[in-house]
Structure formats: structure tokens, C-alpha cells
Amino acid sequence: MSGIALSEVRDGGLQGLSAAMRLDLWVLRPYVRQLGAFVAAMLVFGFFTGWGSNGLIIAAIYAAPLASYPFAASEKSRLETMYASLPVERPTLILSRYLVTTGIWVGLTAAFAALGLIGGLGGRTDDPQAWAMLLPLAALLYAVLVGIQLPVMYRYGYTSSRLFAYLPLLLVAAVIGFAGAVSPKLLEGFFVGWSALPSWFGWLVAVGLLAASYAVSVRTARLSG
Amino acid sequence: MSEYALRLDGVRVQRGSFELQVDLELPEGYIMGLVGPNGAGKTTTIRTILGMLTPASGTVEVLGQRLPAAAGLREQIGVVLDQASLVEQWRLSQVEAALAPFYRAWDRNSYADLLKRFGLSASARVGELSRGMTMKLQVAIALSHDARLLVLDEPTSGLDPVARDELTGILGEFLVSERHSVLFSTHITSDLEQVADQITFLHEGRVWFSGATDELRDAYRLVRTGPDGIDPAIIECHGLRRSPTTAEALVPSAEVGLLGSGAVVERPSLDQIVVHLASKEVVA
Incomplete structure (x- = not known):
């Protein structure tokens, strides 16, 4: 399925993908101030509390709900007919949404990482090993949160599925909470096991999850949605 | 090359309890009015032509290409709706910035000229436009990428007689080229008296008549x-x-x-x- 979808993207050309990404950014443009204020507030908060390398995880947690913004904007302005009438294949539009959303995560991660490296008022300086372990974990977390959210948004639209902007996060929190409650050693064991894995493993699983999520989105997205 | 801008043959579309069955042929260079009361199936027909709905049976041909066709076909189709499918906060210059990259044939001078001719300011926001201006903006977009087929879905609902007359004039100019065709859905049939060469009359999801306007009136x-x-x-x-x-x-x-x-x-x-x-x- 994803092979078919990607071949359609290729047929549409990079010009179509680039145009679709630019369109997504234009759709988000009215929300730039709102998003900027939110990110700035988080950065100020992070500066005073000192997240260190934990900022990487926080960036993934905050980037995931932002993935619902283009859907909300599309629904508010009834853009479905515009998307349907554009000379670009639907898989290209969907891929563009995944790339733009991931771009936002990359940007947030860079900002939060910069803050973590500076240290901040209550900051701490983590050793490079902590950063190396947490970055692929943050990517995996982002891939899980967004990988669940986007196919649901494409299938049911923003209004019917806006809870899914937060539900995957609650699910992850519940799993972590449950594991911690059963035995704190479970979580500790996970981190020990995770740090023993090569860093590319986390990246590979994250990319695989997003690719699978993209294939599901292409297959199940409503034509008119 | 097909002589038809549109050809729907034995098309059946199911939407919940509503079933549309439609056959129609729009020759290139003509305006077809798609008329019928509310709920007759006009919008369902248009969404099928745009590829937003997939027929359960039958074939849809647009500008000689059978659907589903490559997305490039849509470079040649312009869509005008009663409400614009555009971000309300966009300025008209930003509309161009957002849409032009999709169209190889987009002509920036043409867009600027059309905005000027229609009395639209490039700095105005989509959400500030009246219904008549919104309709003109959509026509300007369609003409800026040199669409060969204009699909208009209830473009005159809520427009005053002057704006409706202006649209009639614009369509007349569009049809100066024999390559251009128009499908014009409306329940205000008086809009079609002057311009439509062909009429398809839908009622309760069925075609009651499809052919030359004069033939229907005769x-x-x-x-x-x-x-x-x-x-x-x-x-x-x-x-x-x-x-x-x-x-x-x-x-x-x-x-x-x-x-x-x-x-x-x-x-x-x-x-x-x-x-x-x-x-x-x-x-x-």
C-alpha cells in the first residue's frame, strides 16, 4: 500500500509535494501567533525550571497535539473542496501533512534542546550520553503520538476526533503510570534496556511507525475529508 | 480528443438513503445548466465530477479522461462554489501564493488583471468579501490557471441581480474560446435563460431531461x-x-x-x- 502511495507521490513530482507543504504552512499561518505564544511560554517556563535533556521528551509531547491544527483549520474554512480540486494526488497531500507536522516537531525539539543546552536558571547540564539516549526515544514517542492521531483525523475529521490529539498521550502516560505502579523497576529496566540499544534503533522504529501510519492514512482517508 | 467536456454514462452514486442516477453529455464550448429543486442531486453530481465521490457503477469522463484520472487533469478545471473553499484570513495576494505553485499554467499577470477588473483589492481578506466578490475571486482563480472547464455550484445563491448579471457577462467572455465549457448548477433557473445552451434537469436523484435548452422549452x-x-x-x-x-x-x-x-x-x-x-x- 505505501509502495503504491509513494509511487503516486513520485508521479505527482516534487513540485506537487513542495506546493502541498507550502499550502499546509499557509493554512497554519493564521495560527502562527497563537502557536508562537504557546511555544514562547513553554520556553520561558523551561528556562526557569530547567528541563535539561528532558526538554526533548517535552517537545515531542507538545508537538503531537499541534498536528491537529491543520485539520482544525481545514474544517473551519471548509477546505475539502479546495483540496479535492487541486491538481495533486491525495497521497501527496497526506505526505505533505506528515512532513510539515514532523518539521514542527523538529523545530520544537531544536528550540527545547537549545534551552536544555544553555541550562536555564534552575537548569542542569546533562551528560552527552543522556542526550544521545533521549533523542531517539523522543522521536519514537512523537511517532507513536502522531502515528495514531493522523489516520484517525484523516478518517473522521477534526470535530469527530479532536480527542485523539490528546488520547495517545494519555494512553502513553497511562502505560507509564501503570508500569510505575506495578513496579518502579519496570521503568528503570526499560531505560537500562533502551540505553543498551544502538541509537539508530529508535530512529528506525520511529520512521517505520510513521511510514505505516502514512500508509493507513492513505488507505482510510475519506476522499472528501 | 473528446468532443465532450463532460460525459456521465449510467452513473449511480449512493449516499445514505439517497441514490443518484445520472446520464449527461456536455459538448465542448457550451454552457450546461444543472437545475432541479433542493435535494435533487446537483451537488452530488458535481462532487462526482470532481472525483470527491466514487460512483457505484457507470463511467465519468471529464475533458476526455475517464475518472479516476491523474491529478493533472484538475489543472484544467476551475471550481466556483456559493461559499469559497479558502482560508478566511488569507489576503487575496496570499490566495495566489498558496495556490499558484500547484498550477503550471498559473499566470500572475492574469490574476492581478482579473482582481483589478473585478474591483478586488489584493490586500483584502477572503473573509471580508461579499458573496458576489467571493464568486468573482473564485472565477479569477479559475481563469488564472487557464481552466478549460468551469464547474459552478450554486454560484448565484444570495447574490443580488446586478452581481448575477455580472457573472452571466463573465461566463459569456469565458466562452469566447471554443475550448471552454461550463457546468452551472443552480436552483435559480432564470440565471440560465440567457446563457445555458444545454439543460440537465434533476429531480429526486434522476435525470428528467438532458439536452438543448430550446428543446426543453419547446x-x-x-x-x-x-x-x-x-x-x-x-x-x-x-x-x-x-x-x-x-x-x-x-x-x-x-x-x-x-x-x-x-x-x-x-x-x-x-x-x-x-x-x-x-x-x-x-x-x-
Whole structure:
């Protein structure tokens, strides 16, 4: 399925993908101030509390709900007919949404990482090993949160599925909470096991999850949605 | 190359309990009016033509290409809706920045000229435009990427007569090129009297007529008689309305001779045809 979808993207050309990404950014443009204020507030908060390398995880947690913004904007302005009438294949539009959303995560991660490296008022300086372990974990977390959210948004639209902007996060929190409650050693064991894995493993699983999520989105997205 | 801008053959689309069955042919270079009361299936037909709905059976050909076709086909289609499908906060210059990259044939000068001609400021926001201006903006977008087929879905609903007349003028200019064609869906049939060469009349998801406008208008006569002058048992009549003093109905032209003397017979307007074909017998 994803092979078919990607071949359609290729047929549409990079010009179509680039145009679709630019369109997504234009759709988000009215929300730039709102998003900027939110990110700035988080950065100020992070500066005073000192997240260190934990900022990487926080960036993934905050980037995931932002993935619902283009859907909300599309629904508010009834853009479905515009998307349907554009000379670009639907898989290209969907891929563009995944790339733009991931771009936002990359940007947030860079900002939060910069803050973590500076240290901040209550900051701490983590050793490079902590950063190396947490970055692929943050990517995996982002891939899980967004990988669940986007196919649901494409299938049911923003209004019917806006809870899914937060539900995957609650699910992850519940799993972590449950594991911690059963035995704190479970979580500790996970981190020990995770740090023993090569860093590319986390990246590979994250990319695989997003690719699978993209294939599901292409297959199940409503034509008119 | 196909001689038809649009060709729907045995198309059946199911949407919940509503079923659309439609056959129509729009030759290149013509305007077709898609008329019928609300809920007749006009928007479903348009969404099928745009590829937003997939027919359960039948074939849809747009500009000679059978659907589903490559997305490039949509470079040649312009869509005009009663409400623009654009971000309300966009300025008209930003509309161009957002959409132009999709179209190889996008002409920036043409867009600027059309905005100027239609009295639209590039710095205005989409959400600030009146309905008439929104319609003009969408026409400007369609013409800026050199669309060969314009699909208009209820573009005149909510427009004042001046704006509706302006649209008629714009469509007339668009059709100067023989390559250009228009599908114009509306329930305000008077808009089509001047411009539509072809009419497809939909009612309850079925095509009641599809062909030349004059052919439709010649096929029927509006008849007024005394209260008992029209007998449905003898004459095929549509939308028979009776009052204590008169009876009025739409009657096939071929059956007008069966009426008694004293009947007033007129060539009906499109509006009268649609109203009578879609309505049931009324006795006051």
C-alpha cells in the first residue's frame, strides 16, 4: 500500500509535494501567533525550571497535539473542496501533512534542546550520553503520538476526533503510570534496556511507525475529508 | 480528443438513503445548466465530477479522461462554489501564493488583471468579501490557471441581480474560446435563460431531461383553462394547479391539441418548467 502511495507521490513530482507543504504552512499561518505564544511560554517556563535533556521528551509531547491544527483549520474554512480540486494526488497531500507536522516537531525539539543546552536558571547540564539516549526515544514517542492521531483525523475529521490529539498521550502516560505502579523497576529496566540499544534503533522504529501510519492514512482517508 | 467536456454514462452514486442516477453529455464550448429543486442531486453530481465521490457503477469522463484520472487533469478545471473553499484570513495576494505553485499554467499577470477588473483589492481578506466578490475571486482563480472547464455550484445563491448579471457577462467572455465549457448548477433557473445552451434537469436523484435548452422549452407548453379544462385522465400534465376559477399545468406540446377551445397556451420559462415538473397536483 505505501509502495503504491509513494509511487503516486513520485508521479505527482516534487513540485506537487513542495506546493502541498507550502499550502499546509499557509493554512497554519493564521495560527502562527497563537502557536508562537504557546511555544514562547513553554520556553520561558523551561528556562526557569530547567528541563535539561528532558526538554526533548517535552517537545515531542507538545508537538503531537499541534498536528491537529491543520485539520482544525481545514474544517473551519471548509477546505475539502479546495483540496479535492487541486491538481495533486491525495497521497501527496497526506505526505505533505506528515512532513510539515514532523518539521514542527523538529523545530520544537531544536528550540527545547537549545534551552536544555544553555541550562536555564534552575537548569542542569546533562551528560552527552543522556542526550544521545533521549533523542531517539523522543522521536519514537512523537511517532507513536502522531502515528495514531493522523489516520484517525484523516478518517473522521477534526470535530469527530479532536480527542485523539490528546488520547495517545494519555494512553502513553497511562502505560507509564501503570508500569510505575506495578513496579518502579519496570521503568528503570526499560531505560537500562533502551540505553543498551544502538541509537539508530529508535530512529528506525520511529520512521517505520510513521511510514505505516502514512500508509493507513492513505488507505482510510475519506476522499472528501 | 473528446468532443465532450463532460460525459456521465449510467452513473449511480449512493449516499445514505439517497441514490443518484445520472446520464449527461456536455459538448465542448457550451454552457450546461444543472437545475432541479433542493435535494435533487446537483451537488452530488458535481462532487462526482470532481472525483470527491466514487460512483457505484457507470463511467465519468471529464475533458476526455475517464475518472479516476491523474491529478493533472484538475489543472484544467476551475471550481466556483456559493461559499469559497479558502482560508478566511488569507489576503487575496496570499490566495495566489498558496495556490499558484500547484498550477503550471498559473499566470500572475492574469490574476492581478482579473482582481483589478473585478474591483478586488489584493490586500483584502477572503473573509471580508461579499458573496458576489467571493464568486468573482473564485472565477479569477479559475481563469488564472487557464481552466478549460468551469464547474459552478450554486454560484448565484444570495447574490443580488446586478452581481448575477455580472457573472452571466463573465461566463459569456469565458466562452469566447471554443475550448471552454461550463457546468452551472443552480436552483435559480432564470440565471440560465440567457446563457445555458444545454439543460440537465434533476429531480429526486434522476435525470428528467438532458439536452438543448430550446428543446426543453419547446417540449412543453404552459396551459391555463377554466377549472375543468384539463383532465389528467386524457392529457399528460405536470404540476396541475386548480382553483375554483382556473386550472394551470405544464403539458407536452404534442398534447396541446387535445385541449378544448379557450385554453391559453404559452411557451414556458425554464423556471415554470422546473416548478411544474417538480411539483405535484395542487387543488386550491
